[in-house]
Amino acid sequence: MANACGVDFGTSNSTVGWVRPGEAPMLPLEDGKVTLPSVVFFNVDDDEVSYGRAALAEYLAGYEGRLMRSMKSLLGTSLMEGQTEVGGRALPFKMLLSQFIGELKHRAETAAGRKFESVVLGRPVHFIDDNAAADQTAEDTLAGIARSVGFRNIAFQYEPIAAAFDYESQIDHEELVLIADIGGGTSDFSLVRLSPERARHVERLGDILATGGVHIGGTDFDKYLSLTSVMPLLGYGSQLQGGAEIPSSYYFNLATWHTINQAYTKKMQAQLGELVRDAREQDKLLRLQNLIEDRAGHWLAIQVEEGKIGLSDAETVQLNLDRLHPPLTLDLQRALFDQAIGHLVGSIEQTVNQLLADAGLRAEQIDTVFFTGGSSGVKLLRERIAALVPGARKVEGDLFGSIGAGLALDAVRKFG
Template identity: 40%
Template sequence: MIKTALHFLIATTAPAGAATSMTYCAIDFGTSNSAVALPEGESIRLAPVEGEALTLPTAVFFNTDEDNQSYGRAALEAYIDGFDGRLMRSMKSILGSPLADQSTDLGDGSAIKYTDVITLFLQHLKQKAQALATEPITRAVLGRPVFFVDDDPRADNMAQKQLEACAHAIGLREIHFQYEPIAAAFDYEARLTHEGLVLVADIGGGTSDFSLVRVGPERAKHLDRKRDVLAHYGVHVAGTDFDRRVELGTILRELGYQSIDPEGRELPNRVYFDLATWHLINTVYGPKRVGELQLMRHLYTDVRHHERLMRVVDRRLGHALTAHAEEAKIDVAAGGATEIDMEEVEEALRIAFDESQLIDAGKEEMRRIVEAAQETVRRAGVATGDVGAVYFTGGSTGLKFLSDALAAAFPDAQPVFGDRLASVATGLGIYARRVFA
């Protein structure tokens, strides 16, 4: 049923004989959140993508109980409400990997390719833009990270081609790509009255990308901005990596992660890493894997850990635990403390979590992100003191300890915070207007 619906969708999104005067949109397909922009008169507007919301979580839920799909917050709510099916998040992170062309089980005996899931999600975004457009949308600018895949140009190029193929499949005939941090620079530039040198820090769910850009009202008049982009660099480390560290350091310790067996050795950790990685969670639920985990009971000196692990596997709670880790990160992001409620695993099981634990869990990720920002400026051949502003965008810039660390690395620069979830989409829209209009 899913495949049939997808094939019908692809076949009907680009009607023959479409008008030659075509409208266009800009799509910010993010690891954690997404948005779509389109022209409105002389300006750019974001399309409502879920009710009145201008951004939505990058999530799809394949509801096998009701044989349908839901997107964004509705997808997360359907999953939490207990409907049978498969929740997909962080789909962008599989681009360029061997998983991209593989299929995933939906839980009812059917399967779908990962790239087809991305196609469905892009189609959902395009439909929201199309609802506001007066003509068929057949051209688009898509954002992309500086690197889809670190230190692997071939895989990085493959990732863009895979995303481009998904965009073509929904009827987009002319596609341009723009680096996400450069798009954010265009959004920042739109409010400037003077020229300056800005380091854009775009830290989302899957990547931390940096661009050093000369900006200003006169420069904004030119379509070709190659000379204004002095350097760009990035690392495949961002919000979901902090979530993973939080889950491993708190929740999964209560299931036996890094515990010692009777022989004094650390327990095998693969199951824990898989449970903390969105696109690998379902691999833990296969009959063969479950049988292997059941046979490991004798390795646990604290049998409660094994019992909790098996409850998580038997009840398929992996995605729920990852969501708990993300919620805990958000709760303490600006300082404070919270409790992680593990009632679905064991009655009265709660885990205290505070900012110091968050900082400790993410210190390696923070170091790599700050070094990537510094490397960007080094590649430009510019002194740190010449950077006039650091422009923060992307959901993970809400982590105060991380934005503070980046600001401290450029003490002479003014920290400026854009719309964490929408500035890239707006900047992509600005670029789309320049390209297509």
């Protein structure tokens, strides 16, 4: 059995992998499932903290408290040094991340029946785009958090490289592979030469031809789907009596997972009360006001996320928005979703093209595209990436487990 584990702390979901003979590497973390949604709920009614699916269930059941999600997006930003209010107490964001990763470690150790002091942590190619200093700060912060929860020996691996190692364990001949890891917060890519023979080597730097990434992922797709299809129901794009547009900050906060709580501040609610009285479409602003008073922003974001997932397989998905006042149903259209995220997909395409250029490769030289990450199911994105390398075989990995499994394999190489 391996001495170390691999931890994939994700924007939306987290996993832990551990290599042992004759068994799948992924450890069960919640109710037998190998994923733990990266969610924390501070239940003020019961003065308890819950995680993952249980956290979402308590929040949706109406318990008073504070829900936090997409915490990984804070790494490398100025928000990381800030804090949020929970039950009248200030909680630093760094402590919040430590609590979640500590819980992740505890659950993995319980499932494995042993302690882990050594770990390979996954990281995106870029925590922060075009800012090397902030990117290094993000990694250093994550390493410090890992040490604070009991990991003594810490290494990092790019998430798409980890996914490559997982795919490599499944092939019987050499391939030149484009790894497309589309997660909740980032889209990361690598071009790697893989084979059973190469897999035996501890040092793989020479097999990695290029890596690249952009800070665009599933939460960004959620955001623009929400702004395009849902937020207009709450007054986004509408006007005040004098002709000025309603400030967009309310809608951008509610459409972005890690800023939803900012819409609940007393200052924002007081300003919104004044806007309601001066709005041309008062019914929409009242709907927004009621949503914020009910602290239902995360509920709405969950509905949008589920709608996005549904659009991977259907042209139209119906949302039942029964917590709005009055309740509404909304038909989400894939065509409108594709239009809303077109600029994001275009940036991702540029990243892949730059990756090929950096490696000095032509599209026809790529043997396989390996898709992983929960957001690689977005149909437009997958089609556009596949079109860049039309001759390559398209393979779908374990969308939520490939990175954790690959990190576990890398942990064996690094720590035994």
